[in-house]
Each structure stands twice: as structure tokens, then as C-alpha cells.
Amino acid sequence: MDTQSPRAVLISGCSSGIGHALARDLGRRGFRVLATARQAADVEKLSAEGLSCRRLDLDDSGSIAAGAQWALEQSAGNFYALINNGAYGQPGAVEDLSRDALREQFETNVFGTQELTNLLLPELRRRRRGRIVQVSSVLGFVCLPWRGAYNASKYALEALSDTMRMELRGSGVFVSLVEPGPISTRFGINSLRAFDKHLRPQDSVHRDVYESLRANLKNMQRRRFSLPPESVVAPVVHALSATAPRIRYRVTVPTHVFAALKRILPAAALDRMLSNSGGAPVR
Numbered sequence: 001m002d003t004q005s006p007r008a009v010l011i012s013g014c015s016s017g018i019g020h021a022l023a024r025d026l027g028r029r030g031f032r033v034l035a036t037a038r039q040a041a042d043v044e045k046l047s048a049e050g051l052s053c054r055r056l057d058l059d060d061s062g063s064i065a066a067g068a069q070w071a072l073e074q075s076a077g078n079f080y081a082l083i084n085n086g087a088y089g090q091p092g093a094v095e096d097l098s099r100d101a102l103r104e105q106f107e108t109n110v111f112g113t114q115e116l117t118n119l120l121l122p123e124l125r126r127r128r129r130g131r132i133v134q135v136s137s138v139l140g141f142v143c144l145p146w147r148g149a150y151n152a153s154k155y156a157l158e159a160l161s162d163t164m165r166m167e168l169r170g171s172g173v174f175v176s177l178v179e180p181g182p183i184s185t186r187f188g189i190n191s192l193r194a195f196d197k198h199l200r201p202q203d204s205v206h207r208d209v210y211e212s213l214r215a216n217l218k219n220m221q222r223r224r225f226s227l228p229p230e231s232v233v234a235p236v237v238h239a240l241s242a243t244a245p246r247i248r249y250r251v252t253v254p255t256h257v258f259a260a261l262k263r264i265l266p267a268a269a270l271d272r273m274l275s276n277s278g279g280a281p282v283r
């Protein structure tokens, strides 16, 4: 075992946004970054930036297995952490979501993510140390209208994380959740793809809302209280490096505010407040 080699960290979803910011930054902090992206063109782009990169599509078990294997091979015996970052948001009122739309949302954000985790956990357990950092969301603990699929997927990620953390007690492996609010990335634009794929606004009782929802998704990068993707780096570094990492890292003002409101407000009052945020979502 080579304990001199840098600690290797696999990151999913590095083509843009938070994953890209983490991939660029963690190398400068002494980690061996193993960046992954869903599309071949992005792997080429990231490789050209000097990153060790390969394809990993969370919707494809073969790609996940090959990505996990590659990570272990590249780690020179020092595989240390997995950052589960890759995800997308399926917009739409719950009553408009088909089984396929929900299934696809869970395939990426939950099932593929957990499959990757389960393939890498044995190595972390064997080494008796390691970190799993789950990029969740403020929508992992409060819900917004028109975001049911994404909300459900992040709640599921939170539940799996909380459970794993207990099951991993004493193993040397720690699970942390990072819960960003609005971050200026391509997330909104990417959500439009899912919107167009699965929603038929003209057939929906929510068609008026969908017009403003579409506009909001296009302008998501300019939302109030948005922070740049680099704002997620410091909490992730803490989760990777601290002797006692935190269970939850809340990033952005809306995340802190909603966490506090959830503790103090009656559910009906919180519903009223969140309902008013639904058209101009605070993620």
C-alpha cells in the first residue's frame, strides 16, 4: 500500500458548475482528483484542462462499474473519497409527472449514485478511512411546488446518507451532506431539457405556472442570494479534511433561513411561505 501518494477523490458530474469547481480546486489542495463526466466531449474538455478524467454516466450500470474500477486503479492504493455531485432537476407539478419522468429522476440522482457508492465503499472500509460527500440541496429538507421529483430524489439521498452514516459507525468512513441553495450554474438550463422531455404544458391545469417556471429556469443563474459554484468548495474541503467532519453543511443564505424556519414554524405556515417561492424557486 502506498500511503505516500495523494489521497484520491472521485467526483461525479464535473462537466460544469459545482463539480467542475471542485475538480479544479481540490487538486491544488493536495488531493488526486479523479474527475468524471457523462459525455465524451466533456471528458475531452476536462482532460485538456489537465485533469484525470473519464466518462461516468449515472444512468448506466456498466459505465458506473467501469468508472469505479478506473478510480481504484488510478488511486495508487490511496482511494479516499467519493463526491456524489452529478444530478439534474426534473421540473413539473407532481400530478403531471409520468412514471418514466420520476424513474429517470431517481435513476440519476438516487439509484446510480448509490450504485457508485456501493461499489467504492468496500475499498474505503478495507482501508478503514474515507469520506463520502453527498451534494444534496436545500430541497433535501424543504419542498417547493413544481419541484416534486427533484425534491423526492434529494430527500431520498438524505435518507440514504443518514442511514449509511449510522451503518458506517466505527468503520472510519464518514458521510457528509452538503446542502446548497441557489448556485449560479447550468442547473436551470439543464432542467429545461427535462422539462421539454416530460411535460406537456398545454395539457396541464398548471400551464400558466409553467410559462413563468420555464422563464425562471432560464434565468436561474441570476437569482437573488445566488452564490458562485466555488462557494461549495470550502464546505467540501472541510468534509474531506476535518478530523470530525460535519453531518450537514448548509451553503447560501436561503438554506440557513429555511433550515431555521423549518425548526420554528408550524408546517402550515412553512407551506404558505414555500408556496410563494415556487414560481421563482429557491433551490
Ligand SMILES: NC(=O)c1ccc[n+]([C@@H]2O[C@H](COP(=O)([O-])OP(=O)(O)OC[C@H]3O[C@@H](n4cnc5c(N)ncnc54)[C@H](OP(=O)(O)O)[C@@H]3O)[C@@H](O)[C@H]2O)c1
Residues within 6 Å of the ligand: 012, 013, 014, 015, 016, 017, 018, 019, 037, 038, 039, 056, 057, 058, 059, 084, 085, 086, 087, 088, 108, 135, 136, 137, 138, 179, 180, 181, 182, 183, 184, 185, 186, 187, 188, 190, 229, 283
Ligand atoms: N445550482 C444550484 O442551485 C444547486 C442547488 C442545490 C443543489 N445543487 C446540486 O449540486 C449538484 C451539481 O449541480 P450544478 O448546480 O453544478 O448543476 P450543473 O451545472 O447542471 O451540473 C450537474 C452535473 O451533473 C451531471 N449529470 C447529470 N446527469 C448525469 C448522469 N446521468 N450521469 C453523470 N452525471 C450527470 C451533469 O452532466 P451533463 O453536463 O452531461 O448534463 C453536470 O456535470 C447537483 O447534485 C445539484 O442537485 C445545485
